[in-house]
Amino acid sequence: MMIERIELATPDRRAGSKLNLEGLTKTFGAGAEAVQALAPTDIAVTEGEFLAIVGPSGCGKTTLLNIVAGFETPSGGCAVLDGRPIEGPGSERGVVFQQGALFNWMSVLENVAFGPRACGVAPDAARESAQAMLEKVGLGGFVENYPYQLSGGMQQRVGIARALVNDPAILLMDEPFAALDQQTRELLQEEVRGMWRETGKTVLWITHSIEEALFLASHIVVMTARPGRVKAAFRCRFSESPDLLVASTPEFTAAKREILGLLRSESEAAQRQESMI
């Protein structure tokens, strides 16, 4: 079996977890206006896992990532990384945004060197590691350009390089390829797959694309409509396949059907919520 249902928050997984989310909830607003974005959510991620979270729009998956990143505080429960509770943003958690988070007033090299500089690395050393990281993502020839001069795909490479250069303990990706065209997205997905295998980084990846999740992730979480909670979790082995065209195999299609079935009813619920507003 290429995918199998598992429990994500077993005592075993918790014990050896890199990132541990326990009873995490988030409510926006107060009183009659209050909207619960996240119902109690339990997820344990162990070192080196690539956990993709899929769910209908507005299910709180971005809220979940924002809490782990430290941009938002949970209303209840706790998020713990490497044994330390998460309080505010920190350089040990690298974040890649969908788009629009690069600094247009800095060259590509300065953008990537920003992290090491902010963490106290000397200017020369910071530029050197930025240069090396940019070469790794195939942008060695664009270091002097400004982000707005690059295509969307190249901008996302800069975003990834910028997050990786700090060597974070975990990489948080918030639908990083959602705004790209199909070809660019597939290319970058292949590269991320290779990069993850090479570095063994722990990754938390938010997406609305089931194919993307199946192709990249070692673990997949399906979330319910708002308020979001874990509906089902899977161990997924397609990312281990050396075949880049694994997405066209019957097993892949069967796995996609299974998750799509789970997601369909949630998407309908999400639609109803939206039309009620």
Added chain:
Amino acid sequence: MSRTDILAEGEAYDAGTTERKATRRDRWLTGTTFLAFFLVWVGVTGAGHWPPLIRPIFLPSPLAVWQAFLALLEHGYQGNSLWYHVGISFYRFAFAFSSCVLIGVPLGLLLGMNRTARAILEPPIQAIRPIPKLALLPLFLIWFGIGNTSKIIIIAAPVFPLIVIAAMQAVRSVSTKKIQAARCLGAGNWTVFSRVVLPACLPGIFTGIRMAISIAVTMLVAAELTATSDGIAWMSLTAAEFLSTDIVLVGVVIMAVLGFSLDRMIRAIELRIVHWSGHE
């Protein structure tokens, strides 16, 4: 390098050359507008070759204005040289304007960053803004006398709140994502401010400054309306009393040139510093 990225690069190049061609065409059209305007002026005033459609007392010919300018250069106006009048006006304008920028921009940034400061200072600034500042002129004369102080203050009165609010709005509209990105890269408060918030604000601040220039030039005329005996606007105003329309026009042109060249100068600085303007 992926194929799609290279394609995108090529498209960007083509867009660049088309853009340059369009800019050249725009310049031509702008030049033609000015030329047409000038020719109409020559036409209706006769230029000495045919009887003027408009009498010189209402609209002197370009030549007459030029001659008036040369005469003013040589003999000055009412006891002072033309340069003295230009200089004193420029001093009032420049002092008021640069004080507004030097104090207003940091204050606006503070208001944008700090909720407490905003609660204390924004309502009074917003309350003062809609008051027509010309109405305050008599009050300023009583408070600050007839010297340069009252003139500088009347120029600064509308410019200052405009610049403060432009800077404040610029801070408020900095994308949260960029600040979050800086924070999760390890940046502290000062780094976030100096390397992210401040540069991100610059386009908005420059827009505010350029908008303020035309208002400041207008207020210069108001400042020299009463209780003065020098300045370029005062020269125009008193010349009008004697129906010396040519001198009035010399003053008008000098003030127009002042406003226009300042705007161009700041635009040039803006293009140099804020090269990413228009790209969020």
